[in-house]
Amino acid sequence: MSAALELKQVRKSFGKTAIINGVNLEVRQGERHAIIGPNGAGKSTLFNLISGRFALTSGSISLKGKDITNHAPFEINRRGLSRSFQVTNIFPKLSVYENVRCAVLWSQGHKYSFWRHIGKLASVRERAEKIVREIGLAHRADTLAGLLSYAEQRALEIGVTIAGGADVILLDEPTAGMSHSETEHAVALVRQISEGRTLVIVEHDMGVVFSLADRISVLVYGEVIATGTPPEIRANARVQEAYLGTATHE
Amino acid sequence: MSEQRSGITPWIVTIALAIALPLLFNKGFSLSLFCQMGINIIFALSYNMLLGQTGMLSFGHAVYFGLAAYFCAHALNAMGQGAFSFPVTLLPLIGGVIGLLFGVVLGYITTKRSGTPFAMISLGIGELVAAGSQMFPDFFGGEAGISTNRVVGPKALGISYGPQIQVYYLIAAWALLSAIAMYAFTKTPLGRMANAVRDNAERAQFVGYDPQRVRYLVFIVASFFAGVAGALSAINFEIVTVENVGLAASGFVLFMAFMGGTGSFYGPVIGAILVTFLQVALSGYTKAWLLYLGLFFLLMVLFAPGGIASLIELHRPAWRARQLGKLLPGYVALLVPVLIGFAGAVGLIEMIYFVETSGGGEGEMRLLGVSVDARQPTAWMVCFALVVIGVLGFRQLRPHLLRRWDDVTLALRAAETRAPSAAVPGVGT
Numbered sequence: 053m054s055a056a057l058e059l060k061q062v063r064k065s066f067g068k069t070a071i072i073n074g075v076n077l078e079v080r081q082g083e084r085h086a087i088i089g090p091n092g093a094g095k096s097t098l099f100n101l102i103s104g105r106f107a108l109t110s111g112s113i114s115l116k117g118k119d120i121t122n123h124a125p126f127e128i129n130r131r132g133l134s135r136s137f138q139v140t141n142i143f144p145k146l147s148v149y150e151n152v153r154c155a156v157l158w159s160q161g162h163k164y165s166f167w168r169h170i171g172k173l174a175s176v177r178e179r180a181e182k183i184v185r186e187i188g189l190a191h192r193a194d195t196l197a198g199l200l201s202y203a204e205q206r207a208l209e210i211g212v213t214i215a216g217g218a219d220v221i222l223l224d225e226p227t228a229g230m231s232h233s234e235t236e237h238a239v240a241l242v243r244q245i246s247e248g249r250t251l252v253i254v255e256h257d258m259g260v261v262f263s264l265a266d267r268i269s270v271l272v273y274g275e276v277i278a279t280g281t282p283p284e285i286r287a288n289a290r291v292q293e294a295y296l297g298t299a300t301h302e
Numbered sequence: 303m304s305e306q307r308s309g310i311t312p313w314i315v316t317i318a319l320a321i322a323l324p325l326l327f328n329k330g331f332s333l334s335l336f337c338q339m340g341i342n343i344i345f346a347l348s349y350n351m352l353l354g355q356t357g358m359l360s361f362g363h364a365v366y367f368g369l370a371a372y373f374c375a376h377a378l379n380a381m382g383q384g385a386f387s388f389p390v391t392l393l394p395l396i397g398g399v400i401g402l403l404f405g406v407v408l409g410y411i412t413t414k415r416s417g418t419p420f421a422m423i424s425l426g427i428g429e430l431v432a433a434g435s436q437m438f439p440d441f442f443g444g445e446a447g448i449s450t451n452r453v454v455g456p457k458a459l460g461i462s463y464g465p466q467i468q469v470y471y472l473i474a475a476w477a478l479l480s481a482i483a484m485y486a487f488t489k490t491p492l493g494r495m496a497n498a499v500r501d502n503a504e505r506a507q508f509v510g511y512d513p514q515r516v517r518y519l520v521f522i523v524a525s526f527f528a529g530v531a532g533a534l535s536a537i538n539f540e541i542v543t544v545e546n547v548g549l550a551a552s553g554f555v556l557f558m559a560f561m562g563g564t565g566s567f568y569g570p571v572i573g574a575i576l577v578t579f580l581q582v583a584l585s586g587y588t589k590a591w592l593l594y595l596g597l598f599f600l601l602m603v604l605f606a607p608g609g610i611a612s613l614i615e616l617h618r619p620a621w622r623a624r625q626l627g628k629l630l631p632g633y634v635a636l637l638v639p640v641l642i643g644f645a646g647a648v649g650l651i652e653m654i655y656f657v658e659t660s661g662g663g664e665g666e667m668r669l670l671g672v673s674v675d676a677r678q679p680t681a682w683m684v685c686f687a688l689v690v691i692g693v694l695g696f697r698q699l700r701p702h703l704l705r706r707w708d709d710v711t712l713a714l715r716a717a718e719t720r721a722p723s724a725a726v727p728g729v730g731t
């Protein structure tokens with residue numbers, strides 16, 4: 053079985069500054085893989101490279117054994133990879149329900165159809181309603197996304213990401229800025245939606261990371277300094293020195 | 303969105319109105335006014351597919367209207383010479399296809415970019431076509447344009463399109479069909495993704511859609527309906543000139559859509575009706591009609607940037623909750639200073655025009671049925687005073703209205719908490 057995601061010698065520079073310095077990373081199918089690292093380590097940049105938002109400076113990325121290096125984001129998405137954003141990135145003037153429905157359409161094969169009535173697409177409706185319930189926004193279904201509270205927008209961000217049913221999901225700090233109870237809620241949701249899929253998650257909350265992840269990669273200055281199970285990472289001297297040592301004492 | 307809940311009633315009312323209008327107002331003037339309104343409704347609705355639904359600010363939409371009109375005028379002329387035969391009733395379909403074909407070619411270039419570059423490219427292509435009209439005088443007919451005669455082709459059921467009333471019903475039928483089709487378009491996957499691309503083109507990419515492709519396809523569909531409107535224009539006026547493809551025409555359709563409101567489907571319909579009416583009616587009364595339209599536009603941009611439809615939507619919740627009556631006295635009270643100020647402003651503008659065009663204000667001038675002497679300061683002072691009174695009165699009375707608005711908002715909110723709206727996703731979509 054090929055890896056869900058495989059990054060080989062991936063490099064990214066903005067102008068002269070190298071942000072990602074030869075990352076090698078393998079994400080196995082069906083695992084929950086956390087990426088941790090200090091601020092500015094390049095975690096979001098890595099997501100942007102994988103999802104096609106940025107072009108690579110060099111290296112290659114493959115998704116389920118097929119090369120996706122420098123493909124357009126929509127092509128990568130159609131191949132079954134979907135991502136969320138650290139800074140909420142939704143359709144503010146559409147309702148919650150519409151946001152989710154737009155994210156369902158392509159996966160149900162409706163493409164650029166202008167000959168079918170969207171309200172009559174039963175499978176689209178059912179899927180969208182299911183997602184809206186799952187993310188706990190059923191009571192807000194008709195509210196414009198731009199008017200939601202911050203935590204609700206974060207939930208919708210996840211909803212839009214998973215709606216298409218992609219089997220590889222990238223979540224960039226889904227709980228950032230949430231209160232304690234909201235975080236608990238979000239983590240339960242992440243746990244639920246990652247059932248039977250591959251999950252790559254960037255997360256700063258170590259409690260969340262160590263309870264959720266099957267494996268963890270540590271990114272520091274654009275390099276993966278270690279990959280392993282939570283106990284392995286905890287025991288890793290380089291990681292402690294570079295990152296955890298400070299984080300656990302916070 | 304509230305328009306989704308409005309159902310079929312507005313359509314039935316519209317159809318009934320379209321049938322009844324020429325029976326109620328049967329003067330030649332009204333009939334030609336209605337015809338222009340119908341054409342402009344299609345044109346403005348097609349424009350709003352770009353601006354309101356997909357977020358594309360086009361300065362060149364008249365290209366597709368005008369080129370279709372030219373092709374249809376030539377088609378009518380060829381039919382007149384017996385080159386071929388085709389029912390005039392279906393000519394708008396040909397116009398639509400012409401618009402669509404140009405949309406396929408020129409839209410491909412235009413939708414390569416979005417945002418400001420899109421607007422600039424659309425402007426450039428508009429200029430290009432306008433310049434092209436001078437290079438091909440045979441096709442565009444030079445200054446005079448291309449004249450034609452719509453009474454050609456097979457006459458089914460005795461419809462010759464000689465009488466204007468027949469043309470009216472042709473336009474009304476096409477306007478209704480087009481409006482229904484364009485409304486249905488908003489309910490399709492592509493129509494919805496157009497909204498998504500308008501809101502956040504980047505995110506659309508991460509749910510599997512190519513925003514550029516979405517824009518391109520919408521552009522083509524919009525060009526089709528612009529072409530339908532262009533064909534009807536050729537049939538209605540029996541003349542097509544370079545102005546029909548030009549920048550002014552492109553600006554005019556933007557104007558109509560914006561005035562009506564680009565945020566809802568029906569906004570551009572209101573805009574087309576109102577602006578066409580003002581254009582036709584005002585230009586008969588005053589030489590300063592363009593100035594009034596410009597002022598009106600300016601006031602809208604400043605005070606109601608969502609257009610007339612946004613004002614309607616603003617009052618809809620109050621109307622539903624039967625609270626509109628509470629606002630009415632406030633509006634009526636405001637109307638007084640508004641009318642006073644308006645009368646003063648009109649007086650000033652008309653006198654300026656009169657003085658400028660009559661060589662120093664010689665002779666008698668009539669203002670709202672009153673004879674005035676524009677050379678004496680009295681009239682000027684009176685008008686100026688009216689403006690000042692209007693502005694001061696408006697400022698004085700506005701807080702009353704706002705307070706009433708506060709009351710209504712509170713009442714609405716109270717009602718909402720008492721009966722929370724049913725939380726079923728996608729109700730009525």
Ligand SMILES: Nc1ncnc2c1ncn2[C@@H]1O[C@H](COP(=O)(O)OP(=O)(O)OP(=O)(O)O)[C@@H](O)[C@H]1O
Binds near residue numbers: 066093098
């Ligand atoms: N588009 C860009 N152009 C230039 N520099 C960029 C760009 N995007 C990111 N960077 C830089 O790359 C570095 C890594 O940023 P990135 O957002 O990937 O970090 P991160 O690991 O996600 O950090 P955080 O935990 O704060 O989210 C930062 O120094 C940032 O300034």
Ligand SMILES: [Mg+2]
Binds near residue numbers: 095096097138
């Ligand atoms: Mg980040």
